[in-house]
Amino acid sequence: xPETTLPQVPLYGWGRTAxxxxxxxxVHGEEEARAALQxxxxxxxxxxxxxxxxxxxxxxxxxxxxxxxxxxxxLGVDLATGEIDVExxxxxxxxxxxxxxxxxxxxxxxxxxxxxxxxxxxxxxxxKNHHRVGSFAQHVRWMDLLxxxxxxxxxxPEQDPDLFWATAGGMxxxxxxxxxxxxxxxxxxxxxxxxxxxxxDLDSLMTLLTETDHLYxxxxxxxxxxxxxxxxxxxxxxxxxxxxxxxxPAKQQADPLRYSSSVLLSAxxxxxxxxxxxxxVSAFNEVWYRKAPKRKRDQLQSIPTFFxxxxxxxxxxxxxxxxxxxxxxxxxxxxxxxxxxxxxTRISSSGHASFLAVLKRFGDxxxxxxxYPSPGWTLALDIPVVAGLxxxxxxxxxxxxxxxxxxxxxxxxxxxxxxxxxMYPRLDDFRAVRRRVDPxxxxxxxxxxxxxx
Amino acid sequence: MIDxxxxxxxxxxxxxxxxxxxxxxxxxxxxxxLRVVLAARDSDxxxxxxxxxxxxxxxxxxxxxxxxxxxxxxxxxxxxAAGGDIDVAVVAFGQLGEQEQLAVDPTAVSALGQVNYVAPxxxxxxxxxxxxxxxxxxIVALSSVAGERARKSNFVYGSTKAGMDxxxxxxxxxxxxxxxxxxxxxxxxxxSKMTEGLPDAPLATTPEAVADAIVTGVRKGKHTVWVxxxxxxxxxxxxxxxxxxxxxxxx
Numbered sequence: 001x002p003e004t005t006l007p008q009v010p011l012y013g014w015g016r017t018a019x020x021x022x023x024x025x026x027v028h029g030e031e032e033a034r035a036a037l038q039x040x041x042x043x044x045x046x047x048x049x050x051x052x053x054x055x056x057x058x059x060x061x062x063x064x065x066x067x068x069x070x071x072x073x074x075l076g077v078d079l080a081t082g083e084i085d086v087e088x089x090x091x092x093x094x095x096x097x098x099x100x101x102x103x104x105x106x107x108x109x110x111x112x113x114x115x116x117x118x119x120x121x122x123x124x125x126x127x128k129n130h131h132r133v134g135s136f137a138q139h140v141r142w143m144d145l146l147x148x149x150x151x152x153x154x155x156x157p158e159q160d161p162d163l164f165w166a167t168a169g170g171m172x173x174x175x176x177x178x179x180x181x182x183x184x185x186x187x188x189x190x191x192x193x194x195x196x197x198x199x200x201d202l203d204s205l206m207t208l209l210t211e212t213d214h215l216y217x218x219x220x221x222x223x224x225x226x227x228x229x230x231x232x233x234x235x236x237x238x239x240x241x242x243x244x245x246x247x248x249p250a251k252q253q254a255d256p257l258r259y260s261s262s263v264l265l266s267a268x269x270x271x272x273x274x275x276x277x278x279x280x281v282s283a284f285n286e287v288w289y290r291k292a293p294k295r296k297r298d299q300l301q302s303i304p305t306f307f308x309x310x311x312x313x314x315x316x317x318x319x320x321x322x323x324x325x326x327x328x329x330x331x332x333x334x335x336x337x338x339x340x341x342x343x344x345t346r347i348s349s350s351g352h353a354s355f356l357a358v359l360k361r362f363g364d365x366x367x368x369x370x371x372y373p374s375p376g377w378t379l380a381l382d383i384p385v386v387a388g389l390x391x392x393x394x395x396x397x398x399x400x401x402x403x404x405x406x407x408x409x410x411x412x413x414x415x416x417x418x419x420x421x422x423m424y425p426r427l428d429d430f431r432a433v434r435r436r437v438d439p440x441x442x443x444x445x446x447x448x449x450x451x452x453x
Numbered sequence: 454m455i456d457x458x459x460x461x462x463x464x465x466x467x468x469x470x471x472x473x474x475x476x477x478x479x480x481x482x483x484x485x486x487l488r489v490v491l492a493a494r495d496s497d498x499x500x501x502x503x504x505x506x507x508x509x510x511x512x513x514x515x516x517x518x519x520x521x522x523x524x525x526x527x528x529x530x531x532x533x534a535a536g537g538d539i540d541v542a543v544v545a546f547g548q549l550g551e552q553e554q555l556a557v558d559p560t561a562v563s564a565l566g567q568v569n570y571v572a573p574x575x576x577x578x579x580x581x582x583x584x585x586x587x588x589x590x591x592i593v594a595l596s597s598v599a600g601e602r603a604r605k606s607n608f609v610y611g612s613t614k615a616g617m618d619x620x621x622x623x624x625x626x627x628x629x630x631x632x633x634x635x636x637x638x639x640x641x642x643x644x645s646k647m648t649e650g651l652p653d654a655p656l657a658t659t660p661e662a663v664a665d666a667i668v669t670g671v672r673k674g675k676h677t678v679w680v681x682x683x684x685x686x687x688x689x690x691x692x693x694x695x696x697x698x699x700x701x702x703x704x
Binding site for chain 1 (some may be wrong): 456457462484537588645
């Protein structure tokens with residue numbers, strides 16, 4: 001691809017921090033991807049999907065970035081097994097629109113539908129059902145990976161498992177994911193049967209999750225991170241499963257798989273810095289906690305309401321203003337509940353305003369070398385960029401390392417390289433696979449440079 | 454890469470043994486470990502500084518740089534970048550010169566012009582090329598309030614700083630949109646080895662204060678900082694002082 005025809009554009013992640021310019025090459029398919037790979041300059045290449053990574057994973061300062069969102073075709077469907085073959089640029093939103101009416105849901109969805117299949121594999125995303133079914137890559141039967149030598153390799157847990165498990169969670173650093181076979185989940189209806197419980201503090205939440213998580217397919221808690229003292233960790237826990245057809249009200253049973261999703265409105269790009277402060281956020285959290293029912297059973301909710309409440313507002317990341325925000329997401333193993341409590345205490349007493357945080361129990365991990373989920377508790381919260389935040393989060397990282405926990409690369413935009421190294425003991429295995437398939441380091445990104453991956 | 458919260462991963466110090474350069478590295482090391490490249494003439498002091506920064510937690514690389522040698526900048530930047538991207542490059546070398554000698558000795562004037570003006574703008578050009586190609590980074594240029602309005606006690610030094618200040622201010626504008634930015638730092642009288650033996654001027658400052666202004670300025674994405682901050686308003690006044698009055702001021 002001739003460089004002169006490509007615009008150099010500033011790119012950033014969902015957190016809107018640390019933008020860097022790169023040559024953005026639209027890729028409609030394998031040939032264009034290969035051409036872009038061959039035409040890259042000395043600064044390397046990385047693929048980019050819908051840019052929902054919070055930090056710098058899909059940026060490559062001074063180099064090439066491949067816009068994969070145009071390669072979004074469905075290549076094959078097996079209605080008997082629920083396995084679909086798709087191009088990596090297709091979004092989970094599109095998959096839901098196409099397949100929910102046919103009785104299939106994506107095996108794993110994060111808090112937004114607006115991620116691509118390629119991105120879902122590269123970040124090895126997890127959802128509310130991790131404790132039951134694991135992360136996204138565990139539902140990928142194979143993928144076609146364009147590697148630095150220009151070859152396309154079909155890899156699977158059986159065929160070159162090392163490359164497969166380096167690519168799952170590998171943040172695009174092993175090659176370009178072109179196509180994948182994904183095993184969808186059969187559903188009888190498009191509604192979820194939801195149980196909601198309010199818990200007054202962190203202890204009661206953790207106890208409730210530990211005792212009852214296994215009864216539900218999907219489970220997540222939203223924590224008020226501003227509440228202090230005895231109310232620290234007060235939460236709203238929602239758990240559910242897809243309803244069977246016979247569980248729907250009679251009039252919905254005729255069309256049980258009816259599905260629609262839409263963005264209701266978009267946030268304008270006019271929010272000043274500092275609009276989200278401890279006052280506005282604690283007021284919001286108070287209302288949000290109070291409006292939740294104390295205990296409610298078998299409420300029917302739609303897919304967007306249950307899984308993707310924030311997708312109703314387009315570009316909601318703009319409300320954090322021009323300085324942007326970071327998401328801090330970490331996990332600590334079971335038995336390290338005290339570390340989690342200390343992290344929450346420090347955040348709530350720091351005065352750094354944060355909207356609701358998310359707490360979830362993970363199930364077993366997978367062989368992914370940089371895959372994030374591992375058995376334990378995972379906490380995620382958004383914080384606007386303010387002075388003093390770097391020190392606070394560096395301090396929290398120390399707690400996480402001591403607890404043998406880790407941070408999630410798809411959310412990270414600020415962890416230190418030597419800290420990251422301690423969090424992922426299989427980093428050297430990952431590096432060895434990269435050296436094998438990409439000896440010249442063609443695939444790279446701002447994230448890779450920042451963390452010396 | 455400079456991360457989302459402005460933390461820096463690698464630092465190139467051109468004139469790496471200057472007090473301000475060392476103070477800047479130490480100030481960064483208070484926050485996080487990082488890679489420091491010391492570009493300076495091979496000397497005992499360079500080895501001592503390298504050792505000192507290693508002890509403070511830095512990974513230190515050393516490269517040769519001689520401001521008097523026109524071929525030095527290209528080689529120095531290439532060697533410095535061989536170990537990875539440069540997040541922040543501080544152009545911190547310069548000499549004060551002996552004004553009494555400079556007033557009469559054309560050779561000394563030429564040498565000071567090379568070290569304080571020609572070398573910095575060549576280094577700036579080479580650094581800008583390198584950082585533009587990598588698509589990110591910050592160049593920090595140590596200017597001086599002496600360049601704001603030349604005075605009789607050090608006008609040769611002041612004129613070189615005026616020239617390099619103008620260069621880096623213009624370079625900053627030329628780099629908009631490339632991912633690279635420039636921070637011009639204008640300290641007043643800094644108590645350091647360069648000014649050893651000279652009487653303190655009003656609003657005298659320290660290498661540590663300058664380092665603090667550099668780190669804060671880079672984090673906030675500023676384009677110009679004065680140290681101390683009040684210097685900006687003092688110099689603004691002096692710039693508009695009538696010559697007859699300015700000439701008689703006691704410094």
